[in-house]
Amino acid sequence: MAFSRRDFLTTAVVGSLSLGLESQEQKQQDSRKAQTRTLAGKRPIIVSSANGYNYLDDAYNFLRGGGDTLDAALRVVKGPEDDPNDHSVGLGGLPNEEGVVELDACCMHGPSRRAGAVGGIRNIKNPSQVVKAVMEHTGHVFLVGDGAERFAVAQGFPRETLLTDYSRKVWLLWKETHSDWWGPGLADPNWKKRFPAGKSQKDEWQIRMKRMKEVAAQLGIAPEQRATAIREVIFPPTGTIHCSALNDRGDISGCTTTSGLAWKLPGRVGDSPIIGAGCYADQDVGSAGATGSGEENIKVAGAHTIIENMRKGMSPLEAGTDALKRIVRNYNGDRDRLKFIDMTYYILRKDGVYAGVSLWEGYASEPGKPHRIAIHDGSKRAEKTVNLFPGLSQEWPPTPA
16 A cells, blocks of 8 residues: 655745744734624633544534533543544554553633543443532542442442553554654653654655555554554654633633543643643633643643733633743743643633634645634534644654755
């Protein structure tokens, strides 16, 4: 099967970074005006990451009919958790380096000002439902690992095999051909590019790609799935789903759920289950959540930062942009490293004004698919985020041009 460089190698970023920031700032101002003009005061409303789009209708009808805001948000995120073809959450989520699916989630219920979270939970398909049980049936907020699993079973959640045939084969492909997650991260002061320019690195990479195609065939990965499988091996997905819901009375809640970073070290927990990082809801202000580079979001407590910014008078767009700038500050604006980081924030203020902001326009591994935010306020739609930098982020680890 032909293996297109466009599918797997990221070459568009350098050229796009040459665009003038003045033009980018004008685009942001136009988006800010459009969002504010369109959405001020619209309630009820649900805001989610793009992978929640197909589940908004049911949740919105439930919310409009008087349903609880957290239950509405959970209806959205449960859809991808149940979908074995969504490899970023729940059933079919891509596993850690040992081939085990570990899931994370958290929720915050604005009206009662309560929260629940689980981290590194195994064998339970719907961690978003478990975190609600943690919130309602314990005096705790955060359960992890074996304890979280035992609690879930005690609450009536069945143990299930989460590793699908496809995700198992992709893990085997990664294990056989590309197992190189260990090493200094981007935040390490001694970080250096893994693939300096040179013919030898390019030749070595082409040999590895050829080997991956051969192994994918040997593992029985269907021909039509091999391109996707190899891309997921090269660029470990970080997919997640966040959802915030606001009713006509001003009650607001949010939740975030994920299978975390593919091929991660066992026990790794990202930002999604951390109250104040992957999700934060305050009944007096609003709700915010995140998808993207979890380690970076933890360091800036992104969701909480956004809520506090809005409490001080920033608009949702301004509040989210400020959180992105804090990530940039942590790298002193070094785009040689920032190009391997991406973050999207989903922000909903108590009056119904919302914003979706991202560090970059989209992923270079998915050209033509910009970051989007899904909205339902009586009209279901997906809108492009307002990005801080022009161009596309590259996936980690880097590949030679």
